[in-house]
Amino acid sequence: MTVFIMVAGVFTGAHVWQRTTERLVATGSEAHAVPLTGVDAGRPAGSAPVDLETHIADVIEAIDAVDTTSGRDLVLVGHDYGIHPVLGAADRRPQRVSRVVYLDCGMPQNGVPALAAVPDQTLRARLAEVAGREAAEGELAPPTRDGWQRWGSTADVSDAVLDRLTALAAPQPLGTLTQPLRLTGAAAAAPTTGVLCTLNGVGVDLVQQLVDLGDPGLAALADPRVTFFELPTGHWPMLSRPAELADVLLRAAAGEGRRLRPRRAEAPPAPPRPFPLDVPELPRDRKGHVDLYVPDAEGPRPAVVFVHGGPVPAGVRPTPRDWPTLIGYARFAAAEGVVGATLDHRLHDVADYERAAADVTAAVELVRADPRVDADRVALWFLSGGGLLAAPWLTRPPAWLRCLAASYPILAPLPNWGMTDSRFHPVGALAHAGPLPVVLLRAGRETPEIAATVEAFVTAAEDHGARLELVDVPNGHHGFETLDAPEETRPALRHAMRSVVTHLTG
Incomplete structure (x- = not known):
């Protein structure tokens, strides 16, 4: 049996995972949506400012509460901003984690805050100014109903579900976005899976093209321990396609998924295909x-x-x-x-x-x-x-x-x-x-x-x-x-x- 620990993105709490966790539990798995301090109603912030380390501690607490002595695999799932506390927790509990699932999110790096992944470029610039101050306290107000699109495609999310998402949205503590993620590399050996929501703009073929271009930061994506899935929906699949998402998570836990071909960097590259038409060899x-x-x-x-x-x-x-x-x-x-x-x-x-x-x-x-x-x-x-x-x-x-x-x-x-x-x-x-x-x-x-x-x-x-x-x-x-x-x-x-x-x- 697999245990899934899931962490939501900005402004959203554990409630967004409800239908996906129900599906996972129905298949015999165990599933836990992590309530995040200062975001979830059931986990109010104390007197200390809430930052990324606070949320990493929330995820570690959820990991430590799971009994894995019976050989059960533990899979961490991070959506959007949630991948940052997931990676921070995996780095501190590497022996407990069987796989990390990146759900329609970026690839956070050591020393880089979550604000680097904020899709709205204007907002990202404003947050970068905040990050330069000594303390980044305060909160970022959640979007209005029409503002979610600035954070990712809302394709396939029904009007009723979008209304509920907006009603339950909570302010995001600024420190969670401006505090740099600190990683030692301890969890780098854990297998990973990327789940790409294609209506949000990226599919596996596009990732393969970037790997083929030779970006050294993406070379690791062609590791055989890395798999990929696509979901033909927007940025919130737990709301738009909860059953399909649960099925993908189960397949990811089993090691399934598409693998990328590595770029031939060490061996001499194959000669590029010439232009399809015969053209004169003019000098430049x-x-x-x-x-x-x-x-x-x-x-x-x-x-x-x-x-x-x-x-x-x-x-x-x-x-x-x-x-x-x-x-x-x-x-x-x-x-x-x-x-x-x-x-x-x-x-x-x-x-x-x-x-x-x-x-x-x-x-x-x-x-x-x-x-x-x-x-x-x-x-x-x-x-x-x-x-x-x-x-x-x-x-x-x-x-x-x-x-x-x-x-x-x-x-x-x-x-x-x-x-x-x-x-x-x-x-x-x-x-x-x-x-x-x-x-x-x-x-x-x-x-x-x-x-x-x-x-x-x-x-x-x-x-x-x-x-x-x-x-x-x-x-x-x-x-x-x-x-x-x-x-x-x-x-x-x-x-x-x-x-x-x-x-x-x-």
Whole structure:
């Protein structure tokens, strides 16, 4: 028999686990939802300030109350903020813990407070100011009924359940968010499981892509002791899919789940798949953070600036403008008689869109200033997570921007990115795009969370009468140039490029 100890996220108490614990108990397991001091009504705070260590002590108390002498496995489950006290307790009781389940949450690190994982970037910045003070006392008021979306997707949570969640919500002691998590590494050997709620913005395929990029902080996710599950729901699965969550927890305790493939770091990497189309081996002309690929043609030529996706870890080498995909796009543009330009921008985290946008603007100015470029005929082409960087250009298209294109883009902030009020929201920006032509390469086998943003963009384009041209790759995946057979992608790439060139030269 397995014993589950579950810890809830910000503003929520043990009550959120009720239906999940009932399901677990019905299967013969033991389940305990930990009441947290200063949050749960049954565990009021005393005279001392409540901080992260207070909640770690609450979880340790629950662990110590479990009799594991009969060989029962003890599984700790942390949702949202709850993973911080879970990891702190596991670090102090490593011999008692059989597995740690990360339920739709980040990967806390030693010395980093929970505020680093707060999805709302504006609130995160305000809390960071509080963290710099000597004592972070006080409380953070819970959201209103309409404010939960800022903390994660409420998809599938019924109106009645959301009303109850709001009524029972409690202020979060600030010290729980601003006190750094202290870990010795004692619990690092415990198997772990990540449960990803895909309607909150992340699925296993996206995590695999980040591992493949070589982020050293994510390499451990490919350890065979780490498994993953997906739940097609929002950020509060214990409220929206309690039975399915219980079933996943039981399977996680049994060691089931999907495992990631490790990135080949020690062995020589396999040669990257070349760009699907045969393109001329033009040399690059490197200028700062921009590379130009110039056709052999007379006079200033129109240009296409290709904007890579992300976030891309800061230490990844080679950098995106040296990736075969970006080079291939730029040389393809040059083969069609226009200048192809690539750049590196600093989108290393979802909080970096402002500075990445500045890098793109600077790159465009550099390209337009080059005497080989017709400054009045420029197109921008965005890929993947770089799609959000299209929003400012859609909002105020300059006269020289003749076309905007995108390949398998993210076209609205994912729910767990905390960008509710961000200006980087292409779906919303379409209302201001006017007659600007938009060419969109759509992957037929896109990940669901990204596909939802694309469909929202298509719907908005119809609503606003935007000049949207869809170019479908029916069997294409996200990153189809390197993942899929060339014969699947060549027709769409040719079609999209010729459309863009037509808008530039017409």
